[in-house]
Amino acid sequence: MESGTGFDAILLAGGRARRFGADKPAAPVGGRSLIEWTAAAAAGASRLIVVGPRRDVLPGAVVVREDPPGAGPVPALRAGLAEVRAPRLALLAADLPFLRPAHVARLLEAMGERPGALLLDEEGREQWLAGCWRSGALRAALDGYAGASLRGLLGPLAPVTVTVPLGARPAWYDCDTPEELAAAERLL
Template identity: 75%
Template sequence: MAFDPVAYDAVLLAGGRARRFGGDKPAAPVGGRTLLEWAADAASGASQLIVVGPPRDVLPGAVVVREDPPGGGPVPALRAGLGQVRASWLVLLAADLPFLRPAHVARLLDEARGRAGAVLVDGDGREQWLAGCWRTATLRDALDAYQGSSLRGLLGPLEPVPVAVPDGDRPAWYDCDTRDDLAAAERLL
C-alpha cells in the first residue's frame, strides 16, 4: 500500500546567504528552470507549498515566509516554515536539488510510515538532512525542545529511516552549493 501523496505539506528552504555560490542560489537557472522550481516540482504532490526565504515571482500559490533572522540558517528557517504546516506529514527540502523527483519524495514518504521520518542518504551513506520527510507533530515537539543550531542535532535523534536511491548520472541528493556545481548540473541535464 502506497503512502497517500496528498497528505503532506512541503517546506522548501530558499533563504540563506549562499556565500559559496555568490548570489541568489534558488533563483539560479539550470535546465531552463530555477533551482527553486526543480525543488517545487519534486514536491508537486504537496497539499501546500511553503517557501522559506525572500519573496520571488517564481511559484504562484506558494506560501512565502521569512526566517528570523533572515539568513539565520536552516533551524530558524524550519521554525518559520513549520509554523505554516497544516498536514500531518511534511517534506523538508533544500531549494538547490535539481535532480530530486516526485518519485524520490514518494519513496521517502512511503519509507517513513510508522516512524518519525525518513531522510535521503547520498552515495556514501551520509544523511542529507535537507531532503527528508517528517511526521509534523514529532518535528514540532523536537523543535520546541531544541536550543541548538544544527539541523543534524535536531533531526538525527529522531532516528529517521535512511533512504538510498540509485545514484545514476543524476543523483537525487546532488545539490548546487557553488557555480561549478550548477554548471555540472546543467551538463548532466
C-alpha cells in the same frame, strides 16, 4: 492542526549562499530555476511553503522568512513549520535539480510510522534537507531546542534512511557552488 493524510512541503530558500555568490535558488539550470526544480519534486504537496525571500516563480506558494533572515536552517524550519497543516511534510533544500516526485513518494512510503525518512548520498551521509517528516515529531523536537544544528535537531528522531540508484543524476545532488551548477546543467 494536523488534519488529513497528505503532506505539505517546506523549501528552505533563504541561506546566505556564501560559496555561490548569488541568489542560489533563483539560479537557472536546464531552463528552470533551482527552486522550481525542487518545487516540482514536491508537486503532490497540499501546501508549498517557501522559507526565504519572495520570488515570483512559484505562484500559490506560502512565503515566510526566518527571524532574522539568513539565521540558518533551524530558525527557517521553525518559520516554515508554523505554516504546515498536514500530518507529514517534505523538508527540502531549494537547490535539488534532480529530485523528482518519485523520490519524495519513496521517502513518504519509507517512513511508515517512523518520525521521518531521509536520503543518503553515495557516500552514506544523511541529507538532512532531502527528507520527509511527521509534523508532530518536528514540533515536539523543536519545542525547547536551542541549538543551531539541523542534524542535532533531527538526528535524535532516528529517521529511516533511503538510498536511491545513483545513475547520472543523483536525487540528493545540490548546487552549492557555480561549478556544481555548471555540472548540473551538463547532466540535464
